[in-house]
């Protein structure tokens with residue numbers, strides 16, 4: 362089946378929903394496709410269903426704000442298709458989808474990729490053992506299944522998400538064995554001015570974060586500046602060892618260890634489109650180059666939300682609205698001047714919302730071994746390729762990520778480098794005395810998500826990807 | 828490894844993990860159900876035969892893939908459960924392309 366729309370939006374988180382509402386206000390015909398089963402994205406995951414479940418009482422106001430946003434989206438008149446995978450995007454713009462085992466394509470005047478962020482992979486020896494998982498994963502289970510760890514849980518993490526999860530878990534009657542804070546000691550002189558700016562722009566958020574830390578340190582063992590972690594076990598996590606920057610070490614028995622080192626933009630779709638990407642030094646990640654409206658280097662293809670650089674939900678909504686205005690102008694529903702005028706107040710709010718971000722980025726910068734892990738660490742989870750074997754290849758010539766992929770199979774598995782591309786780039790940069798932005802990431806080829814032969818066969822002739 | 832805080836009551840369904848019945852709540856992810864089992868894992872790797880369990884729960888890592896209702900390599904973190912769902916742990920290679 363092949364369809365058309367004025368605007369196709371990939372992802373129904375804060376950015377995708379806000380853009381849909383804006384575009385619908387200007388009478389565009391909007392199709393929103395979403396990998397999740399319900400709107401909300403990761404931050405407001407499943408908020409409609411969860412709001413009537415027992416866990417709702419513990420999830421905090423920020424989560425419940427999502428209910429209003431989802432309500433506006435539902436009322437906007439945009440067509441919403443959940444449980445839909447986008448496995449290819451093309452200039453044109455055109456998107457190829459599968460839903461319920463059937464493939465289809467949609468051609469649109471504009472496309473907005475609002476695919477959000479993924480947690481930064483946290484590689485260390487033993488990180489592939491069952492029982493090592495991300496804090497984000499545990500939080501998703503808390504929200505959608507109302508489930509908590511059976512035993513007191515260890516958390517080794519850096520960043521606000523882990524503090525929020527710990528606070529929610531304690532409120533729900535979960536127990537924490539210990540919180541290993543992996544935030545490195547910071548360069549105070551560089552951070553204080555940013556802290557001052559953040560305190561001025563968003564004092565409430567900052568106080569909330571401080572409150573979580575104070576409460577956590579009062580109730581659970583809290584170890585700062587943890588610099589190294591190693592997990593052990595045969596079929597599952599049995600114990601792990603940690604060591605602080607000053608050399609204090611311990612080995613503890615554990616079945617579950619939750620890790621988190623911040624989030625990075627999900628850029629597979631824009632990489633596969635060949636869009637220009639920039640290195641964001643402050644966030645240690647790549648992001649698509651965007652103009653003031655969120656348009657990529659490919660005409661008619663926009664990005665809003667964390668997929669264009671990490672900013673959080675409020676920033677994502679504002680960027681979604683701004684993109685929605687430009688998309689309405691492209692469709693001829695409003696003039697360029699009208700779009701500009703409507704965007705003005707949103708841009709001032711955006712500026713305010715971004716001020717706290719540069720403080721968070723500087724304060725929660727991951728430790729060096731997150732980028733260049735110990736040699737025995739598995740870099741590519743899918744193909745089980747170690748850091749040592751990447752280094753061995755780097756010693757022969759000066760390979761880039763694509764040569765590494767060909768010679769070691771790293772990045773060739775189903776996740777298509779989503780868990781290893783930064784590690785490979787960082788290890789190569791380290792071994793070859795180069796910089797990560799010069800090394801770059803793997804080339805991304807379709808399909809972006811696995812699909813079966815049956816699904817592909819269900820595409821009719823007009824729909825074949827080029 | 829994980830436990831549910833509430834009883835699913837009216838929403839309760841039964842799924843079969845490697846043929847063994849397990850209690851679940853309608854529409855939660857199959858991966859979340861796997862994480863409540865005594866032996867919480869989803870697949871074995873083709874290279875070293877190591878066990879893997881869901882890592883990200885948001886469709887990124889592909890370590891949660893299993894055979895669901897006879898379809899191989901399904902990301903269980905993105906698969907909402909229904910009554911009678913069969914989840915079979917997967918051993919060996921997963922395919923990415925047709």
Ligand code: FES
Pocket residue numbers: 858880881882883884885886887888889890891892902903904905
């Ligand atoms: S747990 Fe990572 S893809 Fe399902």
